[in-house]
Amino acid sequence: MKYLLLKHYRGGPAPVVDRGSIYTWTPEEMDAHVQYMRDFAEKLKETGEFVSEEALSSEGAWVRFDGEGRPPVTDGPFAETKDLIAGWMIIDVESWDRAVELAGELSAAPGAGGEPIHEWLEVRPFYGAPPLVSE
Amino acid sequence: MNDALLRELVPAVIGILVRRGADFASAEDAVQEALIRALEHWPADPPRDPKGWLVAAAWRKFLDAARSESSRRGRELAVDAEPAPGPAADTDDTLRLYFLCAHPTLPAGSAVALTLRAVGGLTTRQIAAAYLVPEATMAQRISRAKKKLEGRSFDRSGDLGTVLRVLYLVFNEGYGGDVDLAAEAIRLTRQLAALTAEPEVAGLLALMLLHHARRASRTGPAGRLVPLAAQDRSRWDTGLIAEGVDILQHALARDRLGEYQAQAAIAALHADAPSTDETDWVQIVEWYDELLRLTDSPVVRLNRAVAVGEADGARAGLAALAEVSPDLPRHRAVAAYLHERDGDLKRAAALYAEASRVAASVAERDHLAREAARVRQLL
Numbered sequence: 001m002k003y004l005l006l007k008h009y010r011g012g013p014a015p016v017v018d019r020g021s022i023y024t025w026t027p028e029e030m031d032a033h034v035q036y037m038r039d040f041a042e043k044l045k046e047t048g049e050f051v052s053e054e055a056l057s058s059e060g061a062w063v064r065f066d067g068e069g070r071p072p073v074t075d076g077p078f079a080e081t082k083d084l085i086a087g088w089m090i091i092d093v094e095s096w097d098r099a100v101e102l103a104g105e106l107s108a109a110p111g112a113g114g115e116p117i118h119e120w121l122e123v124r125p126f127y128g129a130p131p132l133v134s135e
Numbered sequence: 136m137n138d139a140l141l142r143e144l145v146p147a148v149i150g151i152l153v154r155r156g157a158d159f160a161s162a163e164d165a166v167q168e169a170l171i172r173a174l175e176h177w178p179a180d181p182p183r184d185p186k187g188w189l190v191a192a193a194w195r196k197f198l199d200a201a202r203s204e205s206s207r208r209g210r211e212l213a214v215d216a217e218p219a220p221g222p223a224a225d226t227d228d229t230l231r232l233y234f235l236c237a238h239p240t241l242p243a244g245s246a247v248a249l250t251l252r253a254v255g256g257l258t259t260r261q262i263a264a265a266y267l268v269p270e271a272t273m274a275q276r277i278s279r280a281k282k283k284l285e286g287r288s289f290d291r292s293g294d295l296g297t298v299l300r301v302l303y304l305v306f307n308e309g310y311g312g313d314v315d316l317a318a319e320a321i322r323l324t325r326q327l328a329a330l331t332a333e334p335e336v337a338g339l340l341a342l343m344l345l346h347h348a349r350r351a352s353r354t355g356p357a358g359r360l361v362p363l364a365a366q367d368r369s370r371w372d373t374g375l376i377a378e379g380v381d382i383l384q385h386a387l388a389r390d391r392l393g394e395y396q397a398q399a400a401i402a403a404l405h406a407d408a409p410s411t412d413e414t415d416w417v418q419i420v421e422w423y424d425e426l427l428r429l430t431d432s433p434v435v436r437l438n439r440a441v442a443v444g445e446a447d448g449a450r451a452g453l454a455a456l457a458e459v460s461p462d463l464p465r466h467r468a469v470a471a472y473l474h475e476r477d478g479d480l481k482r483a484a485a486l487y488a489e490a491s492r493v494a495a496s497v498a499e500r501d502h503l504a505r506e507a508a509r510v511r512q513l514l
Binding site: 021022023024025026027029030031034035038055057058059 | 356357358359484487488491492493494495497500501504505507508509511512
């Protein structure tokens, strides 16, 4: 079963610890954080559970159709948006429990002082293909 | 016979099929199919005459495709099954292929893909993997590009400028999948430089070699970006630097300056310096001035501001930066650097953080966030 682990720049439940802006971390703390994320992805590649990961720039805009012959309307960039996606990892695992376990591990990435940042991650199951035999 | 040698045969074989009467699009498809067969069979059963094998296999594929097409349409097959031996014009054909694949009417992404396949001899699967798109998407991109070229004469020479741009794009893509695109771009530019004496081709080749020489020092642990000033210069490839400088000097001696030669000259001055402090920044600024005369590009203006900052002090650099549009990517990063040199650490830290937020890649984002953290610690 595939799951999306969604990371947000902003949004989600209130943070449980004040991890501070990453710009207040030391360079070493940042390196440790990046290394933790890389090791995590590497481990899932070895266990055969990694599918893909992407990171998103915080730039962008909302866009919609505005009628025939008219250019699309854009709104943004979203300086005020409450919810802003930073990126995601897609994993393919045996169960929801395993997905939750892995999300918990990812959320323990170190921040200031090397302490886990307790970041909220959103975990969403993908719809699967309908079963070949359903009766 | 390794894959690299096999790939070198591809453009010449396409040329031969075209000389025998095949249209470019069908010839290119047929050679791609023959190439995939060769990659499967040659390791176990290498042919004595690789090129002859490839021509025969591709010609068979072409005839099969043409026959099924003509029977589908109920038409006579127009091409002889037994081809007349065409004139040996391999080198000209290869040069024409560069022009055709980088035709100015093609979108850059399509020109890149087509060049890598028809001139570079890469398979669609390899190109797709390198650019992280599905193979079917890449196949479609290439086939649409060829459709767009339908009716264009293979014999007309084209626009060297777009060819060089395409090769430079490939080079800048770097490393993805199992294909080293930077090395592939160098191979294709080297091959092009052997086919034409245009100094700008040599200039681009020199530029690539000089950048490639620094590749190992450009990333640190965990993929971290290492800026020029912090690079371990003992890890630079002195052989590549010497070759790049030599090629550049011969190009410059022909006295037909172009943007790639000027960029290569800047890269050569960096490569030549034992440290940032001992770099000849005055001469680098002069080359940027030449570049501005040639291109008037905002990116050149931005890079020039950095060089001015080194040559004449941070204040002069900031004054030069004031003439550059702030919308430019990396503008804030340059501003941060110059303010730091000017001693305004608070402003520099804030600008580094802002620059990180608008960075165009994860590596740059993380690098700039790290710079923000570093400067903040000095406060």
